[in-house]
Amino acid sequence: MDIREIARRAKVSTATVSRAINRVPTVDPQLAKRVWKVVDELGYYPNTQARALVSGRSRIFGLVVSEITNPFFPEIVQTFEDLAVENNYEILLTSTAHDPKRMEISVRRMIERRVEGVAILTFGMEESLIEHLRFRKVPLVFVDVGPDAPRVANIRIDYQSGIRQAVQHLAALRHARIAFIAGPLRLKSALARKTAFQQSMAEIGLPADMIIEGDHTLEGGKTALTKLIGYRRRPTAVLCSNDMTAIGVIREAYDLQIKIPTELSVIGFDDIRLSQFTTPPLTTVQMSQSELAKLAFCALMSEVNEYPVSRRANYRLVTSLILRDSTALAASPSERRRTSR
Amino acid sequence: MDIREIARRAKVSTATVSRAINRVPTVDPQLAKRVWKVVDELGYYPNTQARALVSGRSRIFGLVVSEITNPFFPEIVQTFEDLAVENNYEILLTSTAHDPKRMEISVRRMIERRVEGVAILTFGMEESLIEHLRFRKVPLVFVDVGPDAPRVANIRIDYQSGIRQAVQHLAALRHARIAFIAGPLRLKSALARKTAFQQSMAEIGLPADMIIEGDHTLEGGKTALTKLIGYRRRPTAVLCSNDMTAIGVIREAYDLQIKIPTELSVIGFDDIRLSQFTTPPLTTVQMSQSELAKLAFCALMSEVNEYPVSRRANYRLVTSLILRDSTALAASPSERRRTSR
């Protein structure tokens, strides 16, 4: 069943059917109604590939994430999908798992399906592959790491704002020995978080001398804590580069019978949904995933639809502290071992 | 850059280029090599929509889930995607959030993109919408709830096997008062789990008289536990219809200062990844998500590619108990209040 069948039954030309379906205003309302009637009766759905072929627009956006099973991403995917549907786009989702091979396949898939734009929401990506997309003039949006080039938008994340709040919150609770468990420092985002921590500490005259490089996983958080408690002067609070790390810390603390928050305050970063559900609920720096997805989508949309000369856009996402129950007043050293619930 | 450009440069016809690219064996290796050379040099990627249009095969499968943010689904999506990529398929992911409106949009999207098959991995779906797909003879695969019809495959889940193991495990640990927190009983899957529990209890002569209807959420688990401890004769163990419920129970137990597993044993169902990370790690009945995705994908593939007359296929997924640390010997009533870590 195709547009010709509709045309025949409504006794008009295929051009008119096409125009009616696409709600072109010049078509006579009478005719349009006749067309729509037939369309509904027959349950006709236009063939997207034919449309795409002739119009040159696939109405597909690519979305690249590290891995969907990483709790950071589902919310992004969800929001992105919602927006896509609202705007009659489809999304081509690929996960790269930081594997060059998979990235290459991702890019190939995107190009073959002729995506109109790609949001790369993984943190860091093979340059050479991006080139393939750039070469084809596909609009791109990155977070933090994008090149400064035409048709490339960047979402700049303001790590400092939230991390400063976190540090000052701890300081206000009289913590002076604050440790930081960083992410893998080859990731620009992890590096930026660490730097923000150091700067925030410096601002209030505290030493940022307890920094451990973790790997943004739960396991990493666990091992980091075991290292931390081996220190001569243990930290009374620990700020983590992401929530999974913080959850690892909480988990290890439980095993070591260190009470949180009374004996150790913990703050995470990201505010993945899961962090509401830890025991105790995690105080964390929020980097809104849905906001991020929204920015990415809008960036793509305007790149695709706006006046061809879209000025090199930069978007900004601020972070901010969410208070839950994993932080408390620092125990004074003397009462260190007594305090517990 | 299209196939004609390649043809021109390789000095062959477009037909030959097409055949070379699709590795049709009748084409002379010499020519094929020449074609591939040009293809690589120019970085040519075939246009999928044109292909789909003429071949009548979109190479897209639909995948319907409830919501990606539900921790049960990401793993499914991941596995499904991996398989899809391996077989040169793309996946059109939609989440319905149990909302009829969204389901309708989902179905429309699928039909417009001409998916070759749809896996409906949400538990329960609007009949009428399925009809639209059935009407177009799109192969479908369901879990548990599918109609018995041609071109519809079903994955039958064996809830009984795992739940029996769970019950017997608890019984072996001398638990006699075992509660069950069910899911929303309008869901066939939740009902089946409850029934499996009742049967398993009956088999070993224990009364299944502490059953509460929850809602498969963490909150639901929390409130269920508060009800449970109000009972005159408290349960010493609780089996939950899914992991989120169990996590809610653990969380509430923590707040109520009930020690798990010494004072209360908890078992979940699903084995979502998260359940490894609770404190204590959750003993649970595994229903392998990746296995489920694999079955669904294979069902679709064989429906699409096999000899036209594929006999009505039924697939089977067994469940089984995974032991972690949320279960322990039942405390005898006398030592009930003394025992704790």
Added chain:
DNA sequence: CGAAGTCGAGTAAACGTTTGCCAAATTGTA
């Protein structure tokens, strides 16, 4: 009243592939 505009609908040419059919080239057979 006739010429010049306006407006709406139809004709047909794309879009980039695959593939049925045919002809040319090659090989085998007598």
Added chain:
DNA sequence: TACAATTTGGCAAACGTTTACTCGACTTCG
């Protein structure tokens, strides 16, 4: 050497839309 049989590659017709052009029928205006 001639003819049949078999490969192999090219021509051109699809696939289902959109859209630039065209053309007739009304309006409008001098």
